[in-house]
Amino acid sequence: MKKNIKVAIIGCGRVSFHHAEMLRDVSEVKVVACCDLIKEKVEKLAGELNCRAYLNYHEMLQEEEVDLVTLATPTGVHFEHVQDILNHYKVNILLEKPMVLKVSDGLELKRLAVQKEVRIFPVYQNRLNKSVQRVKSALLNGELGDIVLGTVRVRWCRPQRYYDLAAWRGTYSMDGGAYVNQGIHFIDILRYLAGEIQAVNSCFARLGAKPEAEDTGVSLLRFENGALGQLEITMAARPHDYEASISIVGSKGLAVLGGWCANKLLTFSPNPEDEQIFSEEVPMAYGFGHREVYRRVAKVLLEENNPPVEFEDGLNTIRLLHALYRSNEEQKWIKLADQLESFRLGERNEKLLTPYLIKPPLVSTK
Ligand SMILES: NC(=O)c1ccc[n+]([C@@H]2O[C@H](COP(=O)([O-])OP(=O)(O)OC[C@H]3O[C@@H](n4cnc5c(N)ncnc54)[C@H](O)[C@@H]3O)[C@@H](O)[C@H]2O)c1
Numbered sequence: 055m056k057k058n059i060k061v062a063i064i065g066c067g068r069v070s071f072h073h074a075e076m077l078r079d080v081s082e083v084k085v086v087a088c089c090d091l092i093k094e095k096v097e098k099l100a101g102e103l104n105c106r107a108y109l110n111y112h113e114m115l116q117e118e119e120v121d122l123v124t125l126a127t128p129t130g131v132h133f134e135h136v137q138d139i140l141n142h143y144k145v146n147i148l149l150e151k152p153m154v155l156k157v158s159d160g161l162e163l164k165r166l167a168v169q170k171e172v173r174i175f176p177v178y179q180n181r182l183n184k185s186v187q188r189v190k191s192a193l194l195n196g197e198l199g200d201i202v203l204g205t206v207r208v209r210w211c212r213p214q215r216y217y218d219l220a221a222w223r224g225t226y227s228m229d230g231g232a233y234v235n236q237g238i239h240f241i242d243i244l245r246y247l248a249g250e251i252q253a254v255n256s257c258f259a260r261l262g263a264k265p266e267a268e269d270t271g272v273s274l275l276r277f278e279n280g281a282l283g284q285l286e287i288t289m290a291a292r293p294h295d296y297e298a299s300i301s302i303v304g305s306k307g308l309a310v311l312g313g314w315c316a317n318k319l320l321t322f323s324p325n326p327e328d329e330q331i332f333s334e335e336v337p338m339a340y341g342f343g344h345r346e347v348y349r350r351v352a353k354v355l356l357e358e359n360n361p362p363v364e365f366e367d368g369l370n371t372i373r374l375l376h377a378l379y380r381s382n383e384e385q386k387w388i389k390l391a392d393q394l395e396s397f398r399l400g401e402r403n404e405k406l407l408t409p410y411l412i413k414p415p416l417v418s419t420k
Contacts, residue, residue, distance in 0.1 A: 130228025179343025224265025262290025
């Protein structure tokens with residue numbers, strides 16, 4: 055039986071270096087190549103990973119034997135890149151968050167993956183934090199009782215210079231705002247812990263900087279299980295990041311997750327000793343979850359296990375984001391069952407998209 059999977063990374067930007075760091079301890083994964091449009095970036099990552107460097111992913115995928123492609127290109131081009139790759143090669147995809155910006159794009163990728171008999175694994179690495187897993191088990195085994203309230207609060211600092219790093223940042227077509235880019239981690243964990251949401255009511259604003267999309271928002275939530283919830287997410291806190299927390303008020307107790315990425319169990323009333331046991335120090339907001347994501351994905355590909363997050367489950371978080379946006383756009387409650395999408399999130403912008411699209415190969419060898 056194969057002992058490891060061969061991975062190629064596309065997109066050698068900020069998050070790819072974190073992948074490289076996390077992959078150091080993952081013996082089940084061997085990175086064979088990486089690719090970026092910018093020579094200095096790909097050479098730097100290739101140097102760190104001791105792998106081959108490419109400037110064109112078609113060339114890379116035609117020359118290399120690859121089991122899994124990690125796609126870490128800008129969010130707004132995920133759909134086009136995965137579609138192009140699956141149209142030409144039979145390869146599995148590890149897809150950075152947010153997996154896509156339109157639900158219809160997600161459904162098309164799902165169809166293509168089924169047709170090609172490959173898997174697409176969405177990255178929601180923080181679900182795998184031991185703090186989050188402890189709260190999940192407490193909800194499943196009844197320690198916290200029935201859920202009464204589920205709350206997300208993010209108070210981070212993203213000044214204008216952050217949005218100015220690249221033309222796609224903070225745009226509706228390529229990134230989304232505070233809910234989609236940063237809030238998604240915590241919104242996804244709340245969904246994972248407290249269950250599906252029946253209806254939402256949001257109000258968004260731009261209060262700290264001027265990205266195209268929101269940098270601040272509040273939302274009311276009604277869960278399918280009858281619980282209520284609230285989101286309070288801002289990138290306009292100054293002068294630095296303060297808090298990213300998720301709290302679950304249960305009929306038998308309280309759990310509060312905090313730290314950079316829900317890596318700490320701040321309050322756990324059923325057994326306060328667990329607060330220390332299930333907390334981890336992490337140096338930055340990406341956390342350590344990618345390591346476990348790779349281990350589990352390798353296991354799926356080597357042994358046919360269950361993936362860390364099913365594609366459709368990941369897509370439900372995108373559906374929820376669309377309902378939250380649509381509610382702000384229409385200034386009213388939106389029911390998830392109505393499957394209404396935002397008028398703006400994921401809208402196509404050729405000018406922003408085109409620089410990242412590359413030409414198909416002259417000859418496909420696979
Ligand atoms: N899971 C997490 O915690 C986490 C954290 C940060 C970013 N992300 C996600 O990762 C993705 C990348 O974010 P980032 O901050 O690294 O962005 P970035 O802009 O730093 O990097 C993106 C890279 O993709 C490259 N690229 C674009 N088109 C390409 C193509 N056709 N072929 C090869 N390379 C191409 C760009 O040149 C750039 O170097 C985004 O979707 C983002 O939301 C996830």
